[in-house]
Amino acid sequence: MSVLEVTDLNIQFGGVRALDHVSMRAGEWEIVGIIGPNGAGKTTLFNCITGFYRPSKGKIRYRGKSITRLPVHKRTALGIGRTFQNVGLVKNTTVAENLVTAQHLQTNYDPWAGMLGGPATFSEESRLSGRAAQLLELLQLSDVANARVADLPYGVLKRVEIATVLATDPDLLLLDEPGSGMGPEEAHALGDTLLELRKEFGLTIVMIDHHVPLVTGVSDYVYCLNFGEVLAEGKPDEVRNHPEVVRAYLGEEPAETTSEEYV
Amino acid sequence: MTEPQTAEIPKTESEAESTRELPPVVADQLDDEVAPFRPGVAGWLARGAVWALLAWVVFAIPGNVLSPFHLGVSDVGHASKAAIFAIIGLSLNVLIGYAGTISLGHQAFVGVGGFVSAYVVVDMGLEFWLAVPIAAAVGGLQAALLGAVSLRLTGLYFALVTLAYGVFAEETLFGITAFTGGEGGKNVPRPIGFGDDYSFYYLCLAFLAVVLWADWRLVRTKGGRALQALRENPRVASSYGIDVKAYTLMAFVVSGIFAGIGGALLAQQSTFLVPETFDFELALLFVLMTVVGGLRNRVGVVIGSVIFALLEEGTLVHLLHIDGFLDSTIGLPAEFFGLVVGPFLLLLTLTLYPGGIGQQIAPISHWLRGRKFDLHAGKVTEVEVADVRA
Numbered sequence: 001m002s003v004l005e006v007t008d009l010n011i012q013f014g015g016v017r018a019l020d021h022v023s024m025r026a027g028e029w030e031i032v033g034i035i036g037p038n039g040a041g042k043t044t045l046f047n048c049i050t051g052f053y054r055p056s057k058g059k060i061r062y063r064g065k066s067i068t069r070l071p072v073h074k075r076t077a078l079g080i081g082r083t084f085q086n087v088g089l090v091k092n093t094t095v096a097e098n099l100v101t102a103q104h105l106q107t108n109y110d111p112w113a114g115m116l117g118g119p120a121t122f123s124e125e126s127r128l129s130g131r132a133a134q135l136l137e138l139l140q141l142s143d144v145a146n147a148r149v150a151d152l153p154y155g156v157l158k159r160v161e162i163a164t165v166l167a168t169d170p171d172l173l174l175l176d177e178p179g180s181g182m183g184p185e186e187a188h189a190l191g192d193t194l195l196e197l198r199k200e201f202g203l204t205i206v207m208i209d210h211h212v213p214l215v216t217g218v219s220d221y222v223y224c225l226n227f228g229e230v231l232a233e234g235k236p237d238e239v240r241n242h243p244e245v246v247r248a249y250l251g252e253e254p255a256e257t258t259s260e261e262y263v
Numbered sequence: 264m265t266e267p268q269t270a271e272i273p274k275t276e277s278e279a280e281s282t283r284e285l286p287p288v289v290a291d292q293l294d295d296e297v298a299p300f301r302p303g304v305a306g307w308l309a310r311g312a313v314w315a316l317l318a319w320v321v322f323a324i325p326g327n328v329l330s331p332f333h334l335g336v337s338d339v340g341h342a343s344k345a346a347i348f349a350i351i352g353l354s355l356n357v358l359i360g361y362a363g364t365i366s367l368g369h370q371a372f373v374g375v376g377g378f379v380s381a382y383v384v385v386d387m388g389l390e391f392w393l394a395v396p397i398a399a400a401v402g403g404l405q406a407a408l409l410g411a412v413s414l415r416l417t418g419l420y421f422a423l424v425t426l427a428y429g430v431f432a433e434e435t436l437f438g439i440t441a442f443t444g445g446e447g448g449k450n451v452p453r454p455i456g457f458g459d460d461y462s463f464y465y466l467c468l469a470f471l472a473v474v475l476w477a478d479w480r481l482v483r484t485k486g487g488r489a490l491q492a493l494r495e496n497p498r499v500a501s502s503y504g505i506d507v508k509a510y511t512l513m514a515f516v517v518s519g520i521f522a523g524i525g526g527a528l529l530a531q532q533s534t535f536l537v538p539e540t541f542d543f544e545l546a547l548l549f550v551l552m553t554v555v556g557g558l559r560n561r562v563g564v565v566i567g568s569v570i571f572a573l574l575e576e577g578t579l580v581h582l583l584h585i586d587g588f589l590d591s592t593i594g595l596p597a598e599f600f601g602l603v604v605g606p607f608l609l610l611l612t613l614t615l616y617p618g619g620i621g622q623q624i625a626p627i628s629h630w631l632r633g634r635k636f637d638l639h640a641g642k643v644t645e646v647e648v649a650d651v652r653a
Contacts, residue, residue: 052498076504088499090492101488105504111513114484115477121484140287147290156288168504189285 001064002027003172003204009048009058018044019055020228026172026221029198031205033219033236035212037248040225042208043085046174049206050082051075062172077105081170083161085177085208089149095160096145099132102167106131132167138200139163139193155181159190166197172204173197179211187211191218216240224248300635310631321468338578339460340532345572346467347528350474352553352568353561354521357478359550360558361487362514363494364413365422368429369549372519374541375432376402376526378443381451381536391454395470395527402523403516410515414508429546437538448537451530467528471565474521478561481517490514548575555608555619562628563621570608570620574601 004026011019019041026032034042047053049060051072060068067075082088089098107128114121136142139159144152152160158181165173178194179187191214197203209215215222216236224232224245232242239245302310351373358366366372379401380394389397409428413421437443457463481487489510492500497507530536548571556567573579577597580586586597595603608620616622629640 050502071506072498072501073504073506076502082502084499084502088496088502090495090499092495093491097488101492102503104485104489107485109485111484111486111489111510114486115481115517117476117480121480125484140285142287143290144288159285159288165502168502186285193285 033215036225079171082174348572368425370545371432372522376523377530380527398527399523406519557619557621560621
């Protein structure tokens, strides 16, 4: 059974078809890459999967269960975690505090009990901070644990975001451009980290990124979107060399350059 | 739109095999490397002395042999009112500060609390100790109703709804004679054992302490964090699994409960309750004292509320013994002092100190908590100017 199954998804904004009959799936423990030029509908697809947008047509299934009409926070509770293209963090707190906030659903007490200061809430709070420290350690972020999010550079925040979404205890991880703001070396390392995380947490990962080497390097399967449609899909190598894909990225003539100098 | 990336990327399999770790992020500020500041014995003694002084002012205000002030009987009553206003300020802070919404009808919240508690005590003949929780519960309930509206309307439109609710309460709800005594108002006896202004002040302080505790724990736990996340970025909050609507409602209920408690105490404090007290002007005063106090700054909100409570009728001027001075130098009667100071404080908040009084006193409050004295302690503040002006 596939973890995520999107069938025939359609969404329109005014006259623009942002997604046009998009179908995709991600199997257990798979890493699925989504590439495509700007405005191809990649983030829109994520917004449909996580529930920020309601598709006008189509079905989204998570482990066989239809989630097309569930609100965002209920999808998170099912185990769908996501990161945002332009960093989704609470900016006016510290990194560690963000990871504690993200453990909202793992917090085992009622908010009212917390407000009254029940003794159990104190021990639970220290458990949450312990877990936050653990995750930060894992992503080599311990040094900035007490830094304010607003003070940190973009590249670091993209990594903080990954730690934060792991704190929500996801099963299916949707990463929106995790490698943006990172150099090619760092992006490669990120790819290895993702493979490690998949092993450690048993994750299924769907990832959007412009770093084509990163996506093709770690993905088991790749979709290429263009103008809201699936242009090509298949094994990373197939998609990368697919003539339509090359054309969508480069125009008519395939060039001899590598992406490394552009990242 | 140009897209410089290419699809033709040579990738060597061996590269992917060798596991490279992300380099650890190293913080460039070495704040933590330097040993954290610890005040010495003299430092602690100095801080302890200031703490003791503050405690003395707060606890001895109603005037006993040790009191720093020479207060008239009416001024003692105003001290209780200041404590009650602090509760109301904290109540409004939950809405404006934590949930990021606004209420221009908070006088109605407080008024309902007051009249409910009066009704419970006078008409139902129940104890004061029951009246407070009932007033709090009713306060929470009405706030939940208004909160349900806020889920559909935001910003200016919701502000208008709260304003309308305040006017509705004043004109209609409080006009129900059976409930409020109508135009004539209602007598509310003080609780037994707290009949005089002195002991009643301590009762108000006790309630303020409870509210402060709840507010502190709220911010430090699940609910408070959820509120902060949804205020700053509702999309991120919901992706964390936070039910944005439910927690917005919770903020309303918490605010309503605090306001209900404040209202119940206010009814007992004035011992005579008339509907006209709860007019729109009062709502503005509540918003003013909260914002000037400093959103999301507990101490600031309390101080702001106390200042505005005492500015009314010139109590602060009496307390500070500057009424004679003011009168002789600039011919300003004590009652009008507030009209000068209030707008001045508001201007300060809107221009230099978006964090309000909380930001202005940051050097002192940080020092009192055992940190180094730093004049710029309040520079980094969560509250931005735009936050307050919005």
